[in-house]
Amino acid sequence: MKEEVFTFIVGGKAGEGVRKAGSVTARLFASMGRQVFNMDDYGSLIKGGHNFSVVSTAKRKITSHYINADLVVAPDKRSYDIHKGHLSERGIMVYNYDTVGEAEGVGVPLTTEAKKYPKPDLRIGVGAVATVAAVIGSDKEALRNLIKSEYPRDIENNIAYAMTIYDIVYPKIGNKFQLQRGDKERPIVTGNEAIALGAAAGGLDIYYAYPMTPSSSILHYLAAHDKELGVTAVHPENEIAVMNMAIGSAFAGAKTMVGSSGGGFALMQEAFSLAGMVEAPLLCYLGSRPGPSTGVPTHTAQGDLNFALHQGHGEFARIVASPGSMEEAFYLTAEMLDLVWRFQTPGIILTDKHMAESRVTVDIDAKKTRWPETATHSGGEYKRYLDTENGVSPLLFPPSKELIKWDSYEHDEMGVTTEDPSMIAKMQEKRNRKKKAVADYLTNMHTVNVYGNTGPVILTYGSTTMSVLEALRCREIEAMVVQPVYLEPLPVWELEKYKENSVIVVELSCAGQFASLLAEKVGIQPKAVIKKYDGRPFDPVELASRIKEVV
Amino acid sequence: MDDLATYAENTWCLGCGNFGILGAFKKAVRILEEKGTGREKIMISAGIGCHGKIFDYLKLSGLYSIHGRSMATIQGMKIANPDLKVVAFAGDGDAFGEGIAHMIFAAKRNADITIILHDNGVYGLTTGQFTPTSEKGFKGPSTPKGSIEEPLNPLALMLEAKATFVARGYPVKLDHLVDIMVQAVEHQGFSFVDVLQPCVSFNNTYKRYNALVEILDHVPDSYQEAISIAKRQDKLPLGIIYKEEKLPYHKALYGDWNPVTKRMSKEERIKRIEALLSR
Numbered sequence: 001m002k003e004e005v006f007t008f009i010v011g012g013k014a015g016e017g018v019r020k021a022g023s024v025t026a027r028l029f030a031s032m033g034r035q036v037f038n039m040d041d042y043g044s045l046i047k048g049g050h051n052f053s054v055v056s057t058a059k060r061k062i063t064s065h066y067i068n069a070d071l072v073v074a075p076d077k078r079s080y081d082i083h084k085g086h087l088s089e090r091g092i093m094v095y096n097y098d099t100v101g102e103a104e105g106v107g108v109p110l111t112t113e114a115k116k117y118p119k120p121d122l123r124i125g126v127g128a129v130a131t132v133a134a135v136i137g138s139d140k141e142a143l144r145n146l147i148k149s150e151y152p153r154d155i156e157n158n159i160a161y162a163m164t165i166y167d168i169v170y171p172k173i174g175n176k177f178q179l180q181r182g183d184k185e186r187p188i189v190t191g192n193e194a195i196a197l198g199a200a201a202g203g204l205d206i207y208y209a210y211p212m213t214p215s216s217s218i219l220h221y222l223a224a225h226d227k228e229l230g231v232t233a234v235h236p237e238n239e240i241a242v243m244n245m246a247i248g249s250a251f252a253g254a255k256t257m258v259g260s261s262g263g264g265f266a267l268m269q270e271a272f273s274l275a276g277m278v279e280a281p282l283l284c285y286l287g288s289r290p291g292p293s294t295g296v297p298t299h300t301a302q303g304d305l306n307f308a309l310h311q312g313h314g315e316f317a318r319i320v321a322s323p324g325s326m327e328e329a330f331y332l333t334a335e336m337l338d339l340v341w342r343f344q345t346p347g348i349i350l351t352d353k354h355m356a357e358s359r360v361t362v363d364i365d366a367k368k369t370r371w372p373e374t375a376t377h378s379g380g381e382y383k384r385y386l387d388t389e390n391g392v393s394p395l396l397f398p399p400s401k402e403l404i405k406w407d408s409y410e411h412d413e414m415g416v417t418t419e420d421p422s423m424i425a426k427m428q429e430k431r432n433r434k435k436k437a438v439a440d441y442l443t444n445m446h447t448v449n450v451y452g453n454t455g456p457v458i459l460t461y462g463s464t465t466m467s468v469l470e471a472l473r474c475r476e477i478e479a480m481v482v483q484p485v486y487l488e489p490l491p492v493w494e495l496e497k498y499k500e501n502s503v504i505v506v507e508l509s510c511a512g513q514f515a516s517l518l519a520e521k522v523g524i525q526p527k528a529v530i531k532k533y534d535g536r537p538f539d540p541v542e543l544a545s546r547i548k549e550v551v
Numbered sequence: 552m553d554d555l556a557t558y559a560e561n562t563w564c565l566g567c568g569n570f571g572i573l574g575a576f577k578k579a580v581r582i583l584e585e586k587g588t589g590r591e592k593i594m595i596s597a598g599i600g601c602h603g604k605i606f607d608y609l610k611l612s613g614l615y616s617i618h619g620r621s622m623a624t625i626q627g628m629k630i631a632n633p634d635l636k637v638v639a640f641a642g643d644g645d646a647f648g649e650g651i652a653h654m655i656f657a658a659k660r661n662a663d664i665t666i667i668l669h670d671n672g673v674y675g676l677t678t679g680q681f682t683p684t685s686e687k688g689f690k691g692p693s694t695p696k697g698s699i700e701e702p703l704n705p706l707a708l709m710l711e712a713k714a715t716f717v718a719r720g721y722p723v724k725l726d727h728l729v730d731i732m733v734q735a736v737e738h739q740g741f742s743f744v745d746v747l748q749p750c751v752s753f754n755n756t757y758k759r760y761n762a763l764v765e766i767l768d769h770v771p772d773s774y775q776e777a778i779s780i781a782k783r784q785d786k787l788p789l790g791i792i793y794k795e796e797k798l799p800y801h802k803a804l805y806g807d808w809n810p811v812t813k814r815m816s817k818e819e820r821i822k823r824i825e826a827l828l829s830r
Contacts, residue, residue, distance in 0.1 A: 201821060205811065205814060226805070230815030236626075236656065238652060240653075241626075241653055244653075247627060248625060249631035251613075253811045270620075364828060366824040397632075398591065398592070398612050402612075403612055405614075405615070417604075
């Protein structure tokens with residue numbers, strides 16, 4: 001591994017502040033102007049189990065965590081045993097002497113020292129942060145400020161504890177890894193925060209959701225910042241209410257978004273088709289986890305691709321897009337809000353836990369977004385379902401002297417129910433024309449990301465794009481990475497040019513849904529499909545060797 | 552000319568209780584207009600069933616929803632623009648079969664919406680199956696030996712769920728029903744009107760209702776009294792059974808905000824996002 005990347009792992013039981021320690025360490029690296037990728041591996045539980053947080057940092061862009069660490073802090077025996085296999089060649093194990101005893105590595109009495117203060121268990125994470133600070137040669141003043149801003153409760157005791165641990169660690173391995181400063185301090189966001197902020201930047205008015213990992217943090221973020229952003233966040237009784245309320249809000253003119261994961265999204269299908277029929281502009285967020293059914297709630301997978309592409313019954317235009325980075329998640333959400341309003345049809349932003357919850361340093365320019373442009377009624381008698389050339393009818397919102405009727409039954413142009421055969425056919429055709437209108441519009445937009453210009457073609461999408469790019473970086477493999485941002489309509493017009501290439505597909509799916517989609521829609525027959533389906537994202541080093549094997 | 556009617560052909564059975572509900576609601580709208588609430592501010596929705604056809608017959612704006620979801624639809628309208636008055640027409644199977652969770656939660660959160668229940672104790676449009684409010688023993692195509700389930704009591708259920716306006720009307724007592732509808736729409740919070748609706752084809756209850764209905768002479772003073780009236784079996788009391796002033800959901804959610812009319816400017820929004828990112 002090129003030594004430009006430094007990786008830190010902290011493990012422990014849920015409830016001990018492990019994930020917090022990971023995110024605080026990420027903040028420490030970011031404050032040095034470095035870039036960061038922080039991935040949490042945790043279980044669907046509140047107390048106990050084994051959680052760990054991986055923070056990888058570099059001076060250059062970094063788009064994945066690395067599973068082999070240069071520094072591991074193990075507060076208990078289980079962490080020690082699990083993560084001693086995760087040490088890089090130069091890696092150092094710092095373990096809690098009080099729980100592990102004599103062992104290989106550097107023993108630090110994390111518990112003995114913590115017991116000098118109230119609630120010792122909650123302090124172990126602070127000890128892990130202090131250890132990192134000592135090992136990378138950060139000065140005590142910087143550590144003090146970090147603890148003060150990141151652990152606002154019981155500040156004095158936390159600082160005292162951090163200083164003690166720092167003083168114990170420093171003489172042994174202090175300054176062992178001298179991390180250089182990077183170019184500038186960047187904000188850190190999760191994919192979900194990027195999506196929440198991107199939606200806000202794109203003009204979102206209301207967000208509806210029922211909690212389900214890994215989508216819930218969008219609801220939490222918007223509920224916490226509702227007044228600040230002027231966005232209303234609502235948590236109704238179930239996903240069915242979520243979807244129907246959102247459609248009601250869109251009728252009244254509000255830009256709305258809903259979010260869930262697989263099972264919850266399945267409950268939204270009925271109203272997804274309602275949105276297709278009444279032509280409601282509606283943005284949906286689907287954050288995947290390994291399924292089917294309850295599956296593995298806090299882990300990652302790209303197994304819902306077909307589910308997203310074929311959401312809802314009946315024939316109507318659907319738009320599905322999947323961002324390949326946190327920055328793209330931000331811009332794409334705003335862009336999708338515009339698209340669903342432009343074409344008055346439901347659309348889906350598809351991600352997975354790996355993107356939804358990983359924390360990354362980003363460069364985002366919020367000004368580079370626009371608010372939806374909508375066809376609006378401009379006088380004369382209003383017809384909600386006016387038959388137009390591209391199938392898109394002007395919108396008008398209440399209160400109005402004009403009659404505005406949205407209808408779940410087949411309807412005439414006024415929105416009054418019909419069973420008339422010629423009217424049924426006319427309306428089916430009208431909605432069908434919107435599919436073409438969406439595809440035509442997308443041909444003039446940026447729909448596929450291409451990285452690199454020589455070597456084998458690697459086709460991937462969503463969060464796996466980040467893994468592939470980091471794999472190529474870490475082993476300096478030359479390849480061309482092609483990532484369709486839009487999956488429905490699939491930009492076949494862009495992808496066709498890779499038909500004759502030797503193509504490798506990379507995805508987090510056992511069945512290889514993405515590879516099948518490319519074969520069906522584009523005619524691409526990959527020479528290899530690299531898959532992973534154990535609920536964990538790729539490690540770049542492991543992925544690089546798998547790519548080298550097939551190239 | 553009836554300026555509240557559309558060109559849609561009416562396909563309800565002759566003598567259907569729905570005609571009374573349609574007529575009463577039109578009268579209610581005219582009264583609301585006289586009192587200052589223009590029809591352009593009254594949004595309607597409906598579920599799927601014979602009741603739902605009222606959506607097509609009324610020349611009022613709204614969204615013809617799906618089975619059991621109209622109460623969620625109108626909550627969405629209200630949250631988006633609280634200046635609107637929102638009314639959902641629902642069937643008893645629609646509201647208390649498919650939509651029961653939405654009904655209970657809309658009442659629980661005191662959503663400022665009005666539900667008019669076309670309560671006929673039968674699925675008319677699907678040819679006569681038993682519904683959540685059908686009497687035990689009800690014979691329909693899915694229960695040829697008679698329903699083996701106890702019926703729900705919509706009034707008691709809504710009271711239990713913390714509804715702040717609960718009433719019962721009967722289309723035969725038309726003006727009484729009109730008055731209830733007007734008050735229900737004007738009520739600031741969750742209003743539920745259970746309308747006894749005879750179905751001449753599958754559950755003709757005219758005779759029974761005519762014998763049992765009794766107009767209440769006053770609005771009960773207490774919740775306990777309301778519950779006992781709701782549970783009466785010997786008589787079918789008509790009128791406002793319970794009324795309570797309580798902060799409606801949207802005001803508790805965002806005060807005097809209006810997501811649509813008080814929308815933040817793009818410039819301001821971007822500024823706030825930049826501030827959040829730089830924190």
